[in-house]
Amino acid sequence: MLLPIAEAQARLFALATPVGVEDVPLARAHRRWAAADIHARRTQPASDLSAMDGYAIRFADLPGPWTLIGESAAGRPFAGAVQPGETVRIFTGAAMPAGADTVMIQEEVAASGATIRLTGEGPPTQGRNTRRRGLDFADGDRLIARGEALTPARIAVAATGGLASLPVHRPVRVAICATGDELVDPGTSADPDALPESNRAMLAAMLADLPVEVIDLGILPDDLNTLCDTFANVDADLLVTTGGASVGDHDLVRPALEAAGGSIDFWRIALRPGKPMMAGRRGGMMMLGLPGNPVSAFVTAVLFVKPLIAHLGGARDPLPRTTRAILGENLPANGPRTDYLRAELRDGHAFASTIQDSSMLLTLARSHCLIVRPVGAPAARAGDSAEILVIA
Ligand SMILES: Nc1nc2c(c(=O)[nH]1)N[C@H]1C(S)=C(S)[C@@H](COP(=O)(O)OP(=O)(O)OC[C@H]3O[C@@H](n4cnc5c(N)ncnc54)[C@H](O)[C@@H]3O)O[C@H]1N2
Numbered sequence: 001m002l003l004p005i006a007e008a009q010a011r012l013f014a015l016a017t018p019v020g021v022e023d024v025p026l027a028r029a030h031r032r033w034a035a036a037d038i039h040a041r042r043t044q045p046a047s048d049l050s051a052m053d054g055y056a057i058r059f060a061d062l063p064g065p066w067t068l069i070g071e072s073a074a075g076r077p078f079a080g081a082v083q084p085g086e087t088v089r090i091f092t093g094a095a096m097p098a099g100a101d102t103v104m105i106q107e108e109v110a111a112s113g114a115t116i117r118l119t120g121e122g123p124p125t126q127g128r129n130t131r132r133r134g135l136d137f138a139d140g141d142r143l144i145a146r147g148e149a150l151t152p153a154r155i156a157v158a159a160t161g162g163l164a165s166l167p168v169h170r171p172v173r174v175a176i177c178a179t180g181d182e183l184v185d186p187g188t189s190a191d192p193d194a195l196p197e198s199n200r201a202m203l204a205a206m207l208a209d210l211p212v213e214v215i216d217l218g219i220l221p222d223d224l225n226t227l228c229d230t231f232a233n234v235d236a237d238l239l240v241t242t243g244g245a246s247v248g249d250h251d252l253v254r255p256a257l258e259a260a261g262g263s264i265d266f267w268r269i270a271l272r273p274g275k276p277m278m279a280g281r282r283g284g285m286m287m288l289g290l291p292g293n294p295v296s297a298f299v300t301a302v303l304f305v306k307p308l309i310a311h312l313g314g315a316r317d318p319l320p321r322t323t324r325a326i327l328g329e330n331l332p333a334n335g336p337r338t339d340y341l342r343a344e345l346r347d348g349h350a351f352a353s354t355i356q357d358s359s360m361l362l363t364l365a366r367s368h369c370l371i372v373r374p375v376g377a378p379a380a381r382a383g384d385s386a387e388i389l390v391i392a
């Protein structure tokens with residue numbers, strides 16, 4: 001029985017506990033996930049401010065003229081109060097002086113000595129060109145929810161909220177190995193039976209924008225003892241293997257994990273490519289056994305490895321986000337596995353490659369997205385809208 005993708009993801013998240021929490025300065029918080037709700041420690045803006053360079057007035061005094069009585073600059077407020085007929089020169093980000101409620105922009109004003117006259121239309125409403133205290137947020141407001149990704153904008157809002165550091169989950173330690181007697185490090189052998197190993201380099205690149213410490217276990221031979229020894233001794237939050245996941249005599253990942261004291265929680269997903277993927281554990285370490293075919297490894301990394309790392313790192317919403325595109329050509333009905341078709345995007349239209357063999361990396365390298373074809377989907381026509389997952 002093949003497990004539906006969503007069910008496999010849900011089972012994975014239920015098995016895995018997020019890693020521990022640490023406080024990091026804002027400069028190191030990017031791409032982590034908040035380990036707690038983050039609340040403002042100040043009000044922003046802290047007082048009513050001018051939004052423009054110009055003159056602070058009482059709206060009731062329009063159309064003027066006014067007598068200039070002082071200046072308010074950002075960080076250097078005017079100490080006095082504006083009385084009827086008076087104005088204060090003011091700059092963007094400066095505190096509104098007491099008594100004033102509106103700002104005239106300087107382009108609409110003529111100054112002669114201490115007399116200020118309106119030359120343009122002037123502010124049409126009271127409060128124009130000002131920012132009220134608390135416009136952005138108030139002290140105590142929630143700025144970031146627990147489990148949200150710390151994007152550049154969220155880091156900036158935390159800084160404005162008066163925080164210098166944030167509670168986040170520590171980096172996830174991910175051990176990666178490739179298995180297979182045919183594999184050699186890229187560029188090292190001209191032997192026609194040797195295949196350059198590509199999955200580790202691909203996976204490392206896919207994880208580069210995640211908070212991980214990668215432990216490279218290298219290429220392991222199809223040998224039960226070697227695999228078992230490696231799996232028994234690795235110290236990581238997540239072990240990712242590629243190859244040896246299927247049913248052949250040399251597919252040893254499952255028996256090796258079991259011999260190392262681990263167990264498989266589920267195996268075989270209703271997914272193409274990527275059906276033979278397995279998920280298991282050894283003690284507190286999660287294990288994902290990806291199929292060896294490079295495109296199958298890529299698709300299972302998108303759907304399981306990256307989301308599991310995000311979950312371990314404390315993400316509230318760890319699954320990849322899909323979007324939609326118009327199909328550039330007809331597609332046949334789909335069978336009993338959700339199909340992820342490599343496709344190029346041109347002008348918002350997705351064109352699937354004609355050959356979708358899971359060994360073919362060049363078609364993956366040329367693709368911008370994967371077209372998602374649900375289990376049992378009827379034939380689709382050019383011009384239909386389809387779900388896609390952007391990959392490049
Ligand atoms: N009788 C059956 N045979 C296969 C089935 C099945 O259900 N019954 N499933 C097929 C599917 S689907 C896939 S996917 C593959 C997955 O097999 P494995 O995970 O056991 O992978 P390997 O046999 O080790 O390798 C498959 C293929 O990929 C090449 N490879 C492996 N690792 C790498 C690497 N790190 N870099 C580059 N290339 C790699 C390997 O040389 C093989 O050509 O099983 C089908 N068979």
Ligand code: MOO
Nearest residue numbers: 273274275296358
């Ligand atoms: O699932 Mo395999 O990954 O179809 O080639």
